[in-house]
Amino acid sequence: MIELDVTYENGTKKKVILPPPIKIGKGEENDLVIKSWRVSKHHATITRDDGFAFISDNYSLLGVFLNGRKIQTQQKLKIGDEIIIGPTKMKVLQVPKKEQISRLETNPKVEPISTAREQVPNNILRILHGELISAMDLRKLKSTHGSTNELRQRADEVLDQIIEEGTERFSSFNKEELKKLVIDEAFGLGPLEDLLKDEEVSEIMVNSHKDIYVERSGRLQRTDVSFSGESAVLSVIDRIVSPLGRRIDENSPMVDARLKDGSRVNAVIPPIALKGASINIRKFSKKILGVKALIEKGTLTSEMASFLNFAVLNKMNILISGGTGTGKTTVLNILTAAIPHSERLITIEDAAELQLQHPHTVSLEARPANAEGQGQVTIRDLLRNALRMRPDRIVVGECRGAEAFDMLSAMNTGHEGSLSTLHANSPREALNRLETMILMASMELPLAAIREHIASSVDFIVQLTRLNDGRRIVSSIVEVGGVDSGIIQLQELYTYKKATNTFSYSGLMPSSFEILRENGQPIPQTMFI
Known part of the structure; x- marks a missing residue:
């Protein structure tokens, strides 16, 4: 009590x-x-x-x-x-009576950071962190002194003195390990630093200061690392968003941001986060995958890859559909590799994630409103501006709202070969979502006209699915046909059969490919085997 x-x-x-x-x-x-x-x-x-x-x-x-x-x-x-x-x-x-702090052996073994962190009680880290802050006015130092590396070096020297003076309290712990943990939390991202360096980790989820999960190979795993307390999580969030000019407080308890390496960050704090501040980090992959890597992972077959490569090369408009974490951005990155380098490409994203290796690219990113509610630049604003920039193709990282109408208009008016992604669990659901997003544009168009607009703009939908074992696959490739009896027709070309863990081809030739053949364009038959 x-x-x-x-x-x-x-x-x-x-x-x-x-x-x-x-x-x-x-x-x-x-x-x-x-x-x-x-x-x-x-x-x-x-x-x-x-x-x-x-x-x-x-x-x-x-x-x-x-x-x-x-x-x-x-x-x-x-x-x-x-x-x-x-x-x-x-x-x-x-206050509660102090509990006995368990001591480690005098010569601890060298272990991974997660295990070593678990052995250092949070109260020890908090004590060191508090004494470091008392000895160094961190906020003032950050605004008046040089780089973070210089501040880390100074903090290292101060901690040496603190640990030396408190020998009795800290003697049972590895000195260098203690210093690293405290400095990471004071100047970096605390226990997340090592998770970010782990190339097998694709996503980091902080549910609370002592409840941290990661995604490895498509599977969620609980880690044995933690922050020293709730205030440490709040400090890390502030450290991420402040350099970007964003704010997060009780009046604005949610924020989107990104790290220096491009990793996407979402943070929420109380009162809307009931268990304490929460952070989600979608890591920015340093390794740029190619289509060969997807084939080796079983995401799709070489025939399907050849089909998509041919479709992109011949300026087919493609939508990549899938749920959260199915690999839509990864597939979009890979498909853009087939775009000829002679073409001008403009990418538009809500939060920059694409890693295009195209030499003639202009990348645009939306911007939220500032604290006064001004300065917002939406994806729709960027799309309209992109049309004035003489693009051959437009790539929209993710279509979420009213910008769908402008994107489809661009696809249908001289910017063929454009690509985008959206959240949907099936090709049919993707069309339904497109209809809803166009209605959000307040164009007051009848549903029949909207469906005609979609059918004339989109050539193919690539559906992605994440399986129970964590694998991400192209579960379906469909051609978008015309409108019959008020319904947009879909023709499935490739599909994944879960029972046999195989991909199959329907045997049908896409009508858009038939038109190419009639115009003298040879169609490689290897992609239909």
């Missing part, structure tokens, strides 16, 4: 005895409610970890003060501490 002596703005006093975690704010759902305009809805939280009590600021507007100083990170509480939140003063009368 934690006992607090609370003094309110009007002078009223009362003692509060509550088990941690204790949520403090003006919202009625909090354990300790403080009604004041100076207090945020979810202002602060007192937690218990490894036998210690800690207080953290939940990104409140006016902050939390401990013993007269505004806290920047999670701080340990002790009896006699004075907390000020808005107009309310709280004195700590009782």
